[in-house]
Amino acid sequence: MSEVHAVRRGLLRDRCAAAGSAAALVSRPANVRYLAGGAPPGAVLLLGPGEDVLLCPRAPAGEPGHGRPDEALRVDVLPTPDGDPVVAAAGLAAASGADSLAVEEHDLTVARHRAMAKAAPGLKLADLGFTVEQQRIVKDEEEIGCLRIAAEITDQALGELLESILVGRTERHLALELERRLVDHGADGPAFATSVATGPNSGQGRHRPSDRRVEEGDFLSVRLGANYHGYRCEIGRTFVIGTAPAPWQIELYDLVFAAQRGGREALAPGAAYRDVDRAARHLLESAGHGEGLQPWTGHGVGLEIEEDPQLAPTAMGKLDACVPVTVGPGVHLPGRGGVRIDDTLVVRPEADGGPELLTMTTKELLAL
Amino acid sequence: MSEVHAVRRGLLRDRCAAAGSAAALVSRPANVRYLAGGAPPGAVLLLGPGEDVLLCPRAPAGEPGHGRPDEALRVDVLPTPDGDPVVAAAGLAAASGADSLAVEEHDLTVARHRAMAKAAPGLKLADLGFTVEQQRIVKDEEEIGCLRIAAEITDQALGELLESILVGRTERHLALELERRLVDHGADGPAFATSVATGPNSGQGRHRPSDRRVEEGDFLSVRLGANYHGYRCEIGRTFVIGTAPAPWQIELYDLVFAAQRGGREALAPGAAYRDVDRAARHLLESAGHGEGLQPWTGHGVGLEIEEDPQLAPTAMGKLDACVPVTVGPGVHLPGRGGVRIDDTLVVRPEADGGPELLTMTTKELLAL
Numbered sequence: 001m002s003e004v005h006a007v008r009r010g011l012l013r014d015r016c017a018a019a020g021s022a023a024a025l026v027s028r029p030a031n032v033r034y035l036a037g038g039a040p041p042g043a044v045l046l047l048g049p050g051e052d053v054l055l056c057p058r059a060p061a062g063e064p065g066h067g068r069p070d071e072a073l074r075v076d077v078l079p080t081p082d083g084d085p086v087v088a089a090a091g092l093a094a095a096s097g098a099d100s101l102a103v104e105e106h107d108l109t110v111a112r113h114r115a116m117a118k119a120a121p122g123l124k125l126a127d128l129g130f131t132v133e134q135q136r137i138v139k140d141e142e143e144i145g146c147l148r149i150a151a152e153i154t155d156q157a158l159g160e161l162l163e164s165i166l167v168g169r170t171e172r173h174l175a176l177e178l179e180r181r182l183v184d185h186g187a188d189g190p191a192f193a194t195s196v197a198t199g200p201n202s203g204q205g206r207h208r209p210s211d212r213r214v215e216e217g218d219f220l221s222v223r224l225g226a227n228y229h230g231y232r233c234e235i236g237r238t239f240v241i242g243t244a245p246a247p248w249q250i251e252l253y254d255l256v257f258a259a260q261r262g263g264r265e266a267l268a269p270g271a272a273y274r275d276v277d278r279a280a281r282h283l284l285e286s287a288g289h290g291e292g293l294q295p296w297t298g299h300g301v302g303l304e305i306e307e308d309p310q311l312a313p314t315a316m317g318k319l320d321a322c323v324p325v326t327v328g329p330g331v332h333l334p335g336r337g338g339v340r341i342d343d344t345l346v347v348r349p350e351a352d353g354g355p356e357l358l359t360m361t362t363k364e365l366l367a368l
Numbered sequence: 369m370s371e372v373h374a375v376r377r378g379l380l381r382d383r384c385a386a387a388g389s390a391a392a393l394v395s396r397p398a399n400v401r402y403l404a405g406g407a408p409p410g411a412v413l414l415l416g417p418g419e420d421v422l423l424c425p426r427a428p429a430g431e432p433g434h435g436r437p438d439e440a441l442r443v444d445v446l447p448t449p450d451g452d453p454v455v456a457a458a459g460l461a462a463a464s465g466a467d468s469l470a471v472e473e474h475d476l477t478v479a480r481h482r483a484m485a486k487a488a489p490g491l492k493l494a495d496l497g498f499t500v501e502q503q504r505i506v507k508d509e510e511e512i513g514c515l516r517i518a519a520e521i522t523d524q525a526l527g528e529l530l531e532s533i534l535v536g537r538t539e540r541h542l543a544l545e546l547e548r549r550l551v552d553h554g555a556d557g558p559a560f561a562t563s564v565a566t567g568p569n570s571g572q573g574r575h576r577p578s579d580r581r582v583e584e585g586d587f588l589s590v591r592l593g594a595n596y597h598g599y600r601c602e603i604g605r606t607f608v609i610g611t612a613p614a615p616w617q618i619e620l621y622d623l624v625f626a627a628q629r630g631g632r633e634a635l636a637p638g639a640a641y642r643d644v645d646r647a648a649r650h651l652l653e654s655a656g657h658g659e660g661l662q663p664w665t666g667h668g669v670g671l672e673i674e675e676d677p678q679l680a681p682t683a684m685g686k687l688d689a690c691v692p693v694t695v696g697p698g699v700h701l702p703g704r705g706g707v708r709i710d711d712t713l714v715v716r717p718e719a720d721g722g723p724e725l726l727t728m729t730t731k732e733l734l735a736l
Binding site: 103105106107108109110111112113114127172176179180183 | 471473474475476477478479480481482495540544547548551
């Protein structure tokens with residue numbers, strides 16, 4: 001493990017050099033963590049021309065607990081007690097003889113960028129762009145291992161909830177209960193704000209849990225995921241409450257299930273992002289649900305819950321092996337509710353058995 | 369309430385005009401919320417020269433639940449489905465005849481700023497700086513009312529925890545339980561990540577809850593707060609577990625209590641920030657705990673949990689009436705643990721009874 005981060009930094013340094021910068025400053029927290037093994041609050045990573053170094057603002061004194069137990073730093077640390085670490089980094093890069101420093105312009109604020117330019121007037125500030133984000137798309141087996149554990153934890157938390165009484169409980173309480181169970185089973189925390197949606201709210205992927213209580217006959221849709229060692233997965237399921245689903249519920253469920261299966265089956269190395277989206281989307285459109293659909297069917301996951309690639313109609317690019325993505329189409333009928341089914345999978349070649357499903361909870365329509 | 373936001377925007381517009389900009393673009397979420405009554409994800413607020421308008425990126429279709437129940441927008445909304453709303457705002461400002469637009473350079477990234485400049489090449493982009501943050505420091509009684517309710521909720525959640533069995537439970541579980549109780553009592557959520565620290569971890573304000581279990585003889589320090597309608601308060605208390613505290617525990621507790629009281633009693637309109645800090649800090653320094661102290665004794669609270677002012681040795685400025693702040697000194701002895709006592713109060717003139725304490729949970733050293 002200790003070598004992995006050095007190799008990642010070496011790769012990035014090569015790419016920077018090829019683009020004409022001998023030094024790079026990484027400030028986006030997930031990128032810092034990817035390259036350094038951890039990202040203390042406010043820390044930024046300076047690569048080359050000298051030794052790589054993590055510049056950290058002063059942690060509140062006497063608070064060693066500030067560090068995160070799921071992180072292990074793999075790089076030298078330089079405290080920068082007096083002011084912004086990006087300014088210190090600019091000075092350090094200039095002092096090390098760099099004439100150009102590539103920065104993450106999509107992360108740095110104008111004010112910080114200006115302060116860097118002022119502190120090191122001879123240093124040319126270039127744009128690193130999304131180089132690190134691109135590097136993060138294909139995962140190694142250690143990263144996939146973390147996602148697999150995150151998915152196991154998520155399945156356990158969801159499975160336990162399904163064994164309990166649901167009718168009469170509020171969306172908020174169910175969401176809090178799911179998050180507690182994630183932590184019980186070893187998650188560092190939820191991967192994102194857990195969504196529980198009942199009745200007319202169901203089928204909305206990002207519904208914020210309300211005080212509405214679960215009722216007989218409701219659709220209940222949940223969306224949750226664990227964060228395990230920084231890696232975040234996602235599952236979405238829809239259930240029906242009571243003895244038997246209504247005909248419209250069965251029909252809608254079968255439709256979304258078929259669309260989600262279409263998306264899953266389209267996952268393969270070399271498949272265009274937009275074709276995966278299309279494989280799920282066209283069924284929903286043909287059934288007349290085109291208008292209310294989300295702009296994407298799925299997205300990459302990893303150190304962030306929404307990473308590249310985006311599986312969307314206008315996305316450019318093709319899947320590689322070892323890219324973990326979600327496939328989660330849904331339909332929401334205003335006033336009635338809806339269905340969303342969401343899995344996290346890893347793209348694998350057919351020779352290896354095709355896409356690897358990480359989130360194993362059944363996708364049958366359960367009546368709870 | 370509906371007038372309040374228009375008045376705030378009018379005040380900001382006057383300040384911008386005085387600084388030479390007929391238009392301003394507010395992008396920092398807490399600032400957007402302060403001025404518009406709500407801040408949907410990614411929304412930015414354009415003030416003048418025409419009508420004020422909130423530009424919102426396309427919400428995922430069919431997901432009306434995206435909005436937050438504790439928010440009510442008080443301004444016209446313009447969806448910007450194609451791309452970044454700050455770019456749309458630049459175009460709109462230029463089209464409305466503005467020659468200069470003040471932006472929040474401490475919030476906008478370099479990439480977004482560049483895209484704005486490209487979209488509206490004739491428009492001069494000025495810096496709004498921390499104008500809105502400064503405007504937010506003094507609260508009106510409606511805002512203080514929200515903080516008061518947040519503090520009541522926090523006291524209730526903490527009070528209930530103290531009635532339960534603590535020995536043998538982990539820091540993580542206690543933290544989750546506190547957060548659940550905050551929501552039970554009407555919070556929109558926790559104001560920040562709840563900290564529960566036991567034994568050698570105690571006394572660290574930002575300790576991240578671990579799997580350590582509460583033991584007899586431990587100090588137990590907790591730090592939590594409710595978010596109510598966006599307003600966030602903070603309380604910190606330290607307890608001792610078991611029948612009787614040890615002499616060193618009593619001594620340390622009395623010291624931190626005296627320091628915290630010193631800070632509280634120094635709160636008055638006109639008091640220098642640094643003098644409030646000094647009133648708490650000097651007692652801890654005199655007792656030989658100077659080295660491990662936090663860089664500040666307290667800070668403003670409101671729509672963010674850490675706002676201006678900062679009560680710190682080098683802070684410049686003086687308190688006004690109706691400024692809510694925390695006062696929360698602490699001492700942590702490595703390997704042994706420590707004490708932190710933290711309240712949220714509102715600065716009031718002596719004629720009105722002096723500082724108003726919002727967090728009412730007792731500060732006696734309870735043996736639980």
